[in-house]
Amino acid sequence: MALDKRKAQILKAIVEDHVKTGLPVGSRAVARKYRLGVSPATIRNEMADLEEMGYLDKPHTSSGRVPSDRGYRVYVDELMTDAKLSRQESAMIESLFRSKIRDVVSLLKETVRALSEATDYLAFVLGPEYETTTFEAIYLLPASVGRALLVIVSDVGVVENCLIDVPPMSREEMEYVSNILREHLYNLSLDQVHSKAQALLRRETSRYSEIIAQVAEFLTSMTEDSETEKLFMGGTANLLNQPEFRDVNRVQGLLEAIENGSLIRNIVITQSQTTDPAITIGQENEVDKVKDFSIVYGTFRLGQSAGRIGLLGPKRMNYPRAVAIIRFCEQMLNKHLAR
Amino acid sequence: MALDKRKAQILKAIVEDHVKTGLPVGSRAVARKYRLGVSPATIRNEMADLEEMGYLDKPHTSSGRVPSDRGYRVYVDELMTDAKLSRQESAMIESLFRSKIRDVVSLLKETVRALSEATDYLAFVLGPEYETTTFEAIYLLPASVGRALLVIVSDVGVVENCLIDVPPMSREEMEYVSNILREHLYNLSLDQVHSKAQALLRRETSRYSEIIAQVAEFLTSMTEDSETEKLFMGGTANLLNQPEFRDVNRVQGLLEAIENGSLIRNIVITQSQTTDPAITIGQENEVDKVKDFSIVYGTFRLGQSAGRIGLLGPKRMNYPRAVAIIRFCEQMLNKHLAR
């Protein structure tokens, strides 16, 4: 099962050539471009072996080989050599973090944009799950007659808000309610906050119960929606550049899955992440629509919780580069979100 | 130039048939399906006239006719009959407005989703421009050590926020600053607020000047970003369903234009909207990438300002239906955003 050195070299050459050209690669090409000092015939023998081991596929009886999913797997696990970002690329991304750090959400959005522009793939960021974040602050503010603004600030600086209906009340009165909320809900995780609000609701029979009910409802909806809400994507059009997707049907399903956000579940549910930038290749993905694609994603810390940042592209993806760029973004995010 | 009754009938038939099938339509089909009591030969003569007038095109010398941009134009202006939404369709959309009206932004997002699911086109909503909105409220709130949360509520209930760095200060002190801001900036439009903040900045030399500078900067960025920020889209994948876009290249450019939001400028810049749901067809669009598409969009009021809601699809679009559904959404939005 283990690959001897020459088989490894050949497999590596095939993967990298195929990634570059998109075409099946033949014995001649391997011999010529990646001079191993042996003839095409020898390479053909090795290729036949590699195919038998399940690392290569043949699109049809008589044309070059293409890496199989398992082939890509051993490539990323054992064969590939780390890539380095070019000076200007890293500078480009760094500049992004230097300038506008208005708030967490736009930082994440900008990161996605940079990521999708720097690659030919689809980039995504998945914000932290609310379950584990805690509250720095919660406010109820007068917004207009009959309406109040509920503002919730999480420990990581993500701000959520909603307008709720309130009976007419004075500024002082609202401040009083706001204080009740703050006192009871401060520094709890969303889970806790939620049950606490319910308890508060049962006890409180005054005219404020209506308000608290609305707050509770909003908290519920925050947890429910968090999946879809905190996902940002960019570079959808990039996918259409890939030669393998000249045929619309293959992207179609993916785009739909992406739009309704079911893509995320794939990533979150999938086997626990082992390597740092985690890589899932083709069939390894749980979701059907993504079985033609690969995903490279990493994790960044955000307060108590964690977010994900990743790239989605064809299996024929430049893995070393994807890994390098994701690593870099992870670092930048961790650094700038730490303070 | 004016169309006699029969020419009108024929043009209408051709447009509607072509919208349904996507294929060029011939004289026989018109005669058979839309029984006008005349023979195909007669229809052929009329079609030749219509072509000469510029309302029809021939893909090639000897196949059926296809409506030209001008053909579609007279169709939407004079020929088409209003469509009505089916009971369940309108119910579907209405239910959306009934349930969750947490805040304006998510209402708009949901509307887009519903719109793109109800049609085969790409749906978009363009939020109100900030220039003309005024402020209901502005708050500076303690968020965590060294950071404060700036919350701005516009008259229409759109909430913006950002975190800014502040020197350590007591709760009372911050409330004082918050009051300064409120006093000076209340109920002004963003334009006014902005210059006012600058004035304030020049005068204020105390330790708060740093804060005010940050507020001013945020206000600037709000106006600048407003274009890209307040655009929501859904149903990109729908476009790939259209038979005319089996060829990737045609959608490619559009998708890119869409992603970076230059599509909006097209709509905003374009000639002043005359009809209620405005319709721009193919070449009528200012932006090159959209010249193969049609856009149907309407306006909804939001406080002092206005937003746009629309559909983007192939020229071969079901215009009556698009108009009907946009109208309906306009109504719903106006009704629910009025309070």
Added chain:
DNA sequence: ATTAGCACTCACAACCCAAGAGTGCTAAAA
């Protein structure tokens, strides 16, 4: 003014053919 009839055009699909790339196998060479 309308229609039937007919010759003509053109896209499209099917088919064949040749070229080219690449393979697997066998037998010779190292």
Added chain:
DNA sequence: TTTTAGCACTCTTGGGTTGTGAGTGCTAAT
């Protein structure tokens, strides 16, 4: 025993040809 040269074979790809069908424009009859 491993490597290599040689060769027959396979399969894709692109170009060219052909036939079919849909649809037209025109002319002559109604």
